[in-house]
Amino acid sequence: xxxxxxxxxxxxxxxxxxxxxxxxxxxxxxxxxxxxxxxxxxxxxxxxxxxxxxxxxxxxxxxxxxxxxxxxxxxxxxxxxxxxxxxxxxxxxxxxxxxxxxxxxxxxxxxxxxxxxxxxxxxxxxxxxxxxxxxxxxxxxxxxxxxxxxxxxxxxxxxxxxxxxxxxxxxxxxxxxxxxxxxxxxxxxxxxxxxxxxxxxxxxxxxxxxxxxxxxxxxxxxxxxxxxxxxxxxxxxxxxxxxxxxxxxxxxxxxxxxxxxxxxxxxxxxxxxxxxxxxxxxxxxxxxxxxxxxxxxxxxxxxxxxxxxxxxxxxxxxxxxxxxxxxxxxx
Amino acid sequence: xxxxxxxxxxxxxxxxxxxxxxxxxxxxxxxxxxxxxxxxxxxxxxxxxxxxxxxxxxxxxxxxxxxxxxxxxxxxxxxxxxxxxxxxxxxxxxxxxxxxxxxxxxxx
Numbered sequence: 001x002x003x004x005x006x007x008x009x010x011x012x013x014x015x016x017x018x019x020x021x022x023x024x025x026x027x028x029x030x031x032x033x034x035x036x037x038x039x040x041x042x043x044x045x046x047x048x049x050x051x052x053x054x055x056x057x058x059x060x061x062x063x064x065x066x067x068x069x070x071x072x073x074x075x076x077x078x079x080x081x082x083x084x085x086x087x088x089x090x091x092x093x094x095x096x097x098x099x100x101x102x103x104x105x106x107x108x109x110x111x112x113x114x115x116x117x118x119x120x121x122x123x124x125x126x127x128x129x130x131x132x133x134x135x136x137x138x139x140x141x142x143x144x145x146x147x148x149x150x151x152x153x154x155x156x157x158x159x160x161x162x163x164x165x166x167x168x169x170x171x172x173x174x175x176x177x178x179x180x181x182x183x184x185x186x187x188x189x190x191x192x193x194x195x196x197x198x199x200x201x202x203x204x205x206x207x208x209x210x211x212x213x214x215x216x217x218x219x220x221x222x223x224x225x226x227x228x229x230x231x232x233x234x235x236x237x238x239x240x241x242x243x244x245x246x247x248x249x250x251x252x253x254x255x256x257x258x259x260x261x262x263x264x265x266x267x268x269x270x271x272x273x274x275x276x277x278x279x280x281x282x283x284x285x286x287x288x289x290x291x292x293x294x295x296x297x298x299x300x301x302x303x304x305x306x307x308x309x310x311x312x313x314x315x316x317x318x319x320x321x322x323x324x325x326x327x328x329x330x331x
Numbered sequence: 332x333x334x335x336x337x338x339x340x341x342x343x344x345x346x347x348x349x350x351x352x353x354x355x356x357x358x359x360x361x362x363x364x365x366x367x368x369x370x371x372x373x374x375x376x377x378x379x380x381x382x383x384x385x386x387x388x389x390x391x392x393x394x395x396x397x398x399x400x401x402x403x404x405x406x407x408x409x410x411x412x413x414x415x416x417x418x419x420x421x422x423x424x425x426x427x428x429x430x431x432x433x434x435x436x437x438x439x
Contacts, residue, residue: 056384057353060395061364064354082357085365096372 028072035062035079042086046094053101054094058086335362337417339370340410343380343400347407350399352385371400379406 039062043055065082069075086093338360343351351359357367374380381403385396402410 056395057398058364058368060385060397061352061354061357063394064352064397065357068354068358082354082364085363086368089365089369092369093372096369096376100376 031072031076032066032079034076035066035083038080038083039086042083042090045087045090047098050094050097050101054090054097058083335360335366336370336374337414338362339367339374340414343402344407344410344414347402350383350401352397352399356400374406375400378403379410381406 036059039055039058042058043051046054062079062082066075066079069078339356339362342356342359343349353364353368353371356362356371357364360367362370371380371382375382379402380400382398382400384398387396389395
């Protein structure tokens with residue numbers, strides 16, 4: 001063997017040793033990513049107000065677990081097992097500690113909330129025909145329950161998850177009709193306040209209230225009677241109030257054999273969940289004023305002719321809400 | 332009271348003055364994190380344990396600050412009582428009247 005070949009062999013051996021050391025360090029650093037990644041998943045499971053506090057505690061202990069053994073793969077296995085436990089029980093731990101560790105250190109810039117309040121994303125003055133509805137359509141595609149509203153030339157489709165939508169009337173005056181819509185999407189609550197101009201609907205106050213209450217109760221109905229309800233809300237024409245629902249909406253589903261009719265229907269609702277109003281009683285003014293009702297006519301909201309545009313509201317397009325592309329506010 | 336809770340209580344009662352953190356308790360009790368930490372949280376909520384974050388500089392120490400648990404002043408007595416009750420119950424179960432007893436020797 002010549003001196004030259006010996007030098008080359010020695011150089012190759014040194015370079016190989018250095019490379020092996022680098023690779024070993026790289027792999028050791030990389031395999032720690034997995035347990036910490038899983039711990040991050042667990043962190044996302046707990047409420048935002050407790051994330052930082054709990055994650056700091058768990059991460060400090062995970063460091064200790066990962067330093068506890070010389071064998072790298074055993075270390076990683078211990079780390080994965082340690083982190084996996086928090087994915088299963090993180091929420092339980094957070095629930096136990098919620099009254100103790102004050103949520104003053106909200107992580108990720110999340111708003112600090114009181115323990116009884118869900119995290120709220122407030123969208124002030126969002127028109128009801130924009131982000132809220134379309135966001136619902138986009139996120140609740142899997143829902144088989146929906147409610148369609150046809151208001152003038154607008155069509156709204158509410159895919160409704162069970163107990164996912166709350167709806168309440170906030171204020172009704174001669175000049176303002178304000179709705180408060182609360183939607184629960186997974187762990188978040190969307191809060192929207194929508195203002196309408198009552199003249200758009202050409203309704204007197206009593207009719208408005210009844211229509212409003214019927215809409216709200218129809219939403220409540222989904223808590224125990226999944227089905228599709230189609231509304232034909234009052235048009236803008238100056239005519240008596242007409243609230244029409246399709247036959248499918250008013251037809252009471254036949255109960256399955258052995259199934260009891262839900263006892264959770266509030267006593268002030270009719271058998272199908274509608275407001276039970278004694279229409280033969282003399283008007284006492286205001287809300288209970290009797291409103292002439294026209295005979296119901298079947299309306300297909302997807303084929304009904306469009307009426308005149310309603311001020312700033314966007315005109316509806318005849319689209320299938322389940323297949324339409326996602327609407328974005330900047331569209 | 333479950334066996335894992337008993338294990339955690341016993342770990343704390345071994346040295347009532349000691350402060351312990353989660354990973355240390357995992358080694359002492361051989362419980363999984365998904366079992367141990369909910370128990371710690373429950374004991375803390377019930378006032379048997381108190382916890383405090385370690386006051387260190389993480390950069391200087393080279394590790395994040397741990398959260399240490401220790402027995403609360405009001406926690407030691409009910410823990411000892413719970414452990415005594417468990418031991419008493421176990422003694423009854425292990426008594427010959429309930430247990431299996433010794434196998435009889437067969438004559439050759």
